[in-house]
Amino acid sequence: MTAVSDFKSPFLRDFVARGHYYDCTDREALDALFLKERVTAYIGFDCTAPSLHVGHAMQIMTLRRLQQAGHRPIVVMGGGTTKVGDPSFRNEARPLLSEETIETNKQAILKSFRNFLTFGDGPSDAIMVDNAQWLDKLEYVPFLREIGRHFSINRMLTMESVKAKIDNDLPFSFLEFNYSIMQAYDFVELYRRYGCRLQSSGSDQWGNIVSGIDLGRRVENIQLFGLTTPLITTSSGAKMGKTAQGAVWLNPDMRSPYDYWQFWRNTEDADVGRFLRIFTDLPEGEIARLEKLKGAELNDAKKILATEATAICHGRAVADEAAETSRRTFEEGAMATGLPSFSLKLPDGILNLAVATGLASSNSEARKLIANNGLRLNDVAVSDPKMQVDASALNPDGVLKLSSGKKKHVLVRPA
RNA sequence: GGGGGAAUGUCCCGAGUGGCAAAGGGGGCGGACUGUAAAUCCGCUGCUUUCAGCUUCGUAGGUUCGAGUCCUACUUCCCCCA
Numbered sequence: 001m002t003a004v005s006d007f008k009s010p011f012l013r014d015f016v017a018r019g020h021y022y023d024c025t026d027r028e029a030l031d032a033l034f035l036k037e038r039v040t041a042y043i044g045f046d047c048t049a050p051s052l053h054v055g056h057a058m059q060i061m062t063l064r065r066l067q068q069a070g071h072r073p074i075v076v077m078g079g080g081t082t083k084v085g086d087p088s089f090r091n092e093a094r095p096l097l098s099e100e101t102i103e104t105n106k107q108a109i110l111k112s113f114r115n116f117l118t119f120g121d122g123p124s125d126a127i128m129v130d131n132a133q134w135l136d137k138l139e140y141v142p143f144l145r146e147i148g149r150h151f152s153i154n155r156m157l158t159m160e161s162v163k164a165k166i167d168n169d170l171p172f173s174f175l176e177f178n179y180s181i182m183q184a185y186d187f188v189e190l191y192r193r194y195g196c197r198l199q200s201s202g203s204d205q206w207g208n209i210v211s212g213i214d215l216g217r218r219v220e221n222i223q224l225f226g227l228t229t230p231l232i233t234t235s236s237g238a239k240m241g242k243t244a245q246g247a248v249w250l251n252p253d254m255r256s257p258y259d260y261w262q263f264w265r266n267t268e269d270a271d272v273g274r275f276l277r278i279f280t281d282l283p284e285g286e287i288a289r290l291e292k293l294k295g296a297e298l299n300d301a302k303k304i305l306a307t308e309a310t311a312i313c314h315g316r317a318v319a320d321e322a323a324e325t326s327r328r329t330f331e332e333g334a335m336a337t338g339l340p341s342f343s344l345k346l347p348d349g350i351l352n353l354a355v356a357t358g359l360a361s362s363n364s365e366a367r368k369l370i371a372n373n374g375l376r377l378n379d380v381a382v383s384d385p386k387m388q389v390d391a392s393a394l395n396p397d398g399v400l401k402l403s404s405g406k407k408k409h410v411l412v413r414p415a
Numbered sequence: 416g417g418g419g420g421a422a423u424g425u426c427c428c429g430a431g432u433g434g435c436a437a438a439g440g441g442g443g444c445g446g447a448c449u450g451u452a453a454a455u456c457c458g459c460u461g462c463u464u465u466c467a468g469c470u471u472c473g474u475a476g477g478u479u480c481g482a483g484u485c486c487u488a489c490u491u492c493c494c495c496c497a
Contacts, residue, residue, distance in 0.1 A: 236453065262451080269452045296450040330451060365444085368459055374445040385465095405444080407451060 003027075009034030011069035015227075017284065018277040020062055022203045025213060025226040033197065033225070038123060039071045041198035041227075042190050044131070044183065046078035046086060047105035048097065051251030052112050054263070057279060057313070058229050060116045062200050064312070067117055067124055068281075074196055075113055075128045079106050080135030081183060087176035088161040088204055106130065112250045115315055127194065131186050147185055150218045151211070156180065159207040180208050187212030188219060203228045232278070235270035250313055256340055257314040261322035262407070264306035272301050280308035329409055333379065335401050341411035350377065350387040353412060359404040369404060376403040 004021060007013045011034050015021050024030055033039055043059045045052060052060070063073035082102045097105075110128065113119075117126040156162055159180070165172040187209070190196035199209050209226035216224040248263050249255040255263075267275055273291030276282055282290075282304070290301035303323065310319035325338030342357050351366045354375060360366035367385050369375045375382045377393060378401050391414065393400045403409045 266451060269450090272452090296452095298452075299450055302450095302452080326451085360444095362462065364462060364465085365460085367465080369445065372445040372459060374459095405446090 007031050011039075011066065011071060014069065015062075015065060018065070019274055020058070020065065020229050020278060022228045022230040023206065023226075024228070025210065026223070029223065030198070030225045030227065034069075034071070039066070039198055040074060040194050040196040041066055041071060041200055042074035042076050042187075042196050043200050044076040044078050044081065044186065045109065046082045047102045047109060048082060048085075049247075050105050050108040051249040051254045052109055053247035053249050055232070055247070057250065057309075058232055059201060060113065061278060061312075062227075062229060063126065064116050064281075067126060070124050072124050072194075073117060073126045074190060074194060075117070075126060076186060076190065077106050077109065077128065077130040077132075079103070079130040079132035081131055081179065081186070083132075083135075084175055084179045084182055086179050086183075087165070087172065088179075088208070108251060108253075112313075115313055129190075129193075131182075131189075134189050135182060135185070147181065147215065147219070150215055151181055151184075156211075159211075161204070161207050180211050183208040184211035184215045187224060188216050191216055191220060191222060191224060197222075198225045198227060200227045200229065203231055235268050252314060257310055257318045258322045258325055258338055258340065260313065261306045261310045261319065261326060264309045265302050265326065266407075267302055267305060269298055272298060272305060276301070276305050276308075280305060280312065282308060335395060335397070335399055335411060337399075337411070339401070339409050339411045341399070341413060343413050343415040346414040347388060347390040350375070350382055350389055351385055353389055353402060354404070357402055357410045357412065359402060359408060359410065374405050377401070379403070 004016050004027070007016060007027070009031050012021075012031055041063075043063055045056065045059070063075065066073045079102060082097060082105075083099070085096065113126070113128065119126045119128065156177070157166065162172070162177075162180075183205075187196070187199050199212060201209060206226070206228055209228070213224045213226055216222050248260065250260075252260075264275070264279075273287060276287045276290060277284075280287075290304060293301050303326075306326075307319045307323045310322055314322075321338055325336040328334040328336035329339060340357075344353065344356055348356075350370075351360075351363045354360040354366035354369065355363060359375070360369055366375065370382050370385050373381050373383075377387075377389065378395070389400070394414070399411050399413055401409055401411055
């Protein structure tokens with residue numbers, strides 16, 4: 001068996017070096033394939049939310065690396081599979097989403113890929129397809145006869161994601177049971193349509209990927225491949241991008257580029273090098289230099305990480321602007337105009353302003369924030385929950401700054 | 416189809432004897448210390464017009480001065496038997 005360090009193809013060598021690699025179904029053969037030809041590979045994204053989040057960024061970066069190496073990435077929107085719902089490693093069944101919701105989500109998610117990948121008709125241009133295209137049309141009995149007969153219940157029951165359900169006496173419906181079959185079928189269909197030989201994904205999808213590979217061998221007599229990436233957690237063990245105010249969305253409507261930049265700026269020390277390799281395109285030499293910085297100097301590396309990662313997701317100009325807004329806000333204490341801003345009627349109570357700007361979710365919460373000395377108006381702590389804010393709080397530019405804690409700042413302009 | 420069990424603070428787990436805004440965690444939010452880091456410590460964590468009021472314990476009724484706690488029906492899920 002080829003060791004990871006023996007990879008010859010530029011793509012896999014880079015993939016390993018940058019920390020994307022977790023496992024592969026046939027290292028030697030896949031390496032050879034990458035050396036021999038332009039490989040078409042896909043990753044599927046289900047439409048369970050109106051945006052992808054940072055947790056998906058690893059997968060999108062995988063497609064980006066493929067494209068950079070001259071291969072052809074396929075983005076598969078799971079318009080079909082989302083109707084079934086992936087049960088893997090979840091304690092509860094996903095709520096069944098309506099078709100309208102799935103379609104809305106899909107339309108919103110599509111946009112996220114524009115900056116990460118180049119789409120088009122060229123040989124290594126990315127392709128986007130929706131698996132509803134073929135899954136929706138399947139007929140039950142023909143499908144069972146052609147595809148279903150290749151699936152062994154006995155073996156599916158031994159798959160880790162399924163076994164966990166059985167062992168823990170968790171509910172597991174027939175619908176959910178079929179998700180794996182749908183995904184396996186996708187792989188084969190993508191091979192038929194685009195000559196797609198490789199499926200990549202997070203390590204939790206291993207079982208589903210392997211199912212697709214088996215199916216490919218049986219119905220098309222072709223060797224397909226699987227390549228997985230590690231589940232990314234922060235050094236202190238938290239899942240990537242699961243801050244509790246919500247996921248770190250990639251869609252700018254749901255999380256502003258400035259906040260996205262801030263997310264990366266707040267990376268833990270121990271993660272800086274790892275994240276630079278995975279989430280930016282910086283060359284290894286540069287990253288090696290940055291991650292060696294000590295103590296407070298590491299903050300410079302975090303700023304670069306933030307700007308580079310934001311640039312890939314939202315564009316360079318937007319990223320630079322977010323960096324500048326952050327610099328002025330945190331390093332100069334100025335009222336940078338790039339902060340999230342709100343137009344509100346002005347004489348108003350401080351509680352209303354805190355709620356209207358999203359700094360607090362209710363008046364009670366705003367009161368508590370004040371009681372804890374956490375709410376500040378123009379950098380001065382607010383002590384009176386009954387305080388009225390009027391035009392006198394505005395600076396010469398006609399703006400005032402409201403902050404919750406040391407990191408969350410918003411601007412208010414009179415409406 | 417028959418029998419048994421479970422649903423708790425709208426993030427999760429989870430105590431709860433008829434007097435409960437409801438123990439304890441986790442998570443989150445603020446504060447202190449720092450480097451917009453981690454770790455640690457402290458406070459907060461249902462809503463409101465906040466020295467008080469209002470609404471919460473799967474749903475709908477009922478018993479009671481008073482129900483998360485008792486009764487009835489229903490819903491969903493789990494287990495055992497078929």
